[in-house]
Amino acid sequence: MMEECEKGVFTVDFLVSFLWLFFIILFLASMASYRMDYANEERSxxxxxxxxxxxxxxINIVLAGGPGHEMTFTLPSNIDGSRYQLWVNSSGVYGIINGRHGKSPIYPCILTDSHGNNRAITLKPGTTYKIKNLRENNRTVIMIEAE
Structure with missing residues (x-):
């Protein structure tokens, strides 16, 4: 009789240990999945x-180059397969991807679009832009226009 009881205790101990091991493995797998998703977002x-x-x-090179200096810049259609938004104003370049924001400052300047509007310029992915340094009304203006 005692031998049967010990076999039952062994089986219960084994099942409890197995369940604990199973839950630990599930927890580690979910943590690994979360970390991989976070790493992919960081890469984007x-x-x-x-x-x-x-x-x-x-933009800073064109500004420093003086009137008449210009450069072209081509935006990729996506970044690591993710859609993004990009806009520029007189203080910097701003962007958003997967709900996360970023900013790169530029030297303060007067920035206009191809119509002469002095406001934030929204740039479209997959488009090539020309950045020009112009002299208008005795002041330096940086114009960004799509080609």
Whole structure:
């Protein structure tokens, strides 16, 4: 009789241990999945920040180059398969991807679109833009226009 009881205790101990191990494995798998998703979001945001830094650098180069200096800049259609938004105003380049925001500052300047509107300029993914340094009314103006 005692031998049967010990076998039953062994079976219950095994089942409890197995369930604990199963829950630990599930917890670790969910944590790993969360970390991988977070890493992918960070990679997309890093790609957006690199793009914004490149654009801000080109705007600063055109500004420093003086009147008549111009450069072209092509935006990718997506970043790591994610859609993004990008806009520029007189203080910096701003972007959003997967609900996360970024900013790259530029030297303060007067920024206009191709119609001469002095406001935030929304840039469309997959488009090539020309950045020009112009002299208007005795002041330096940076114009961003789609090609």
């Amino acid at each position: 945001l890093t790609g957006l920040r690199v793009l914004m830094d490149e654009l801000a650098g080109d």
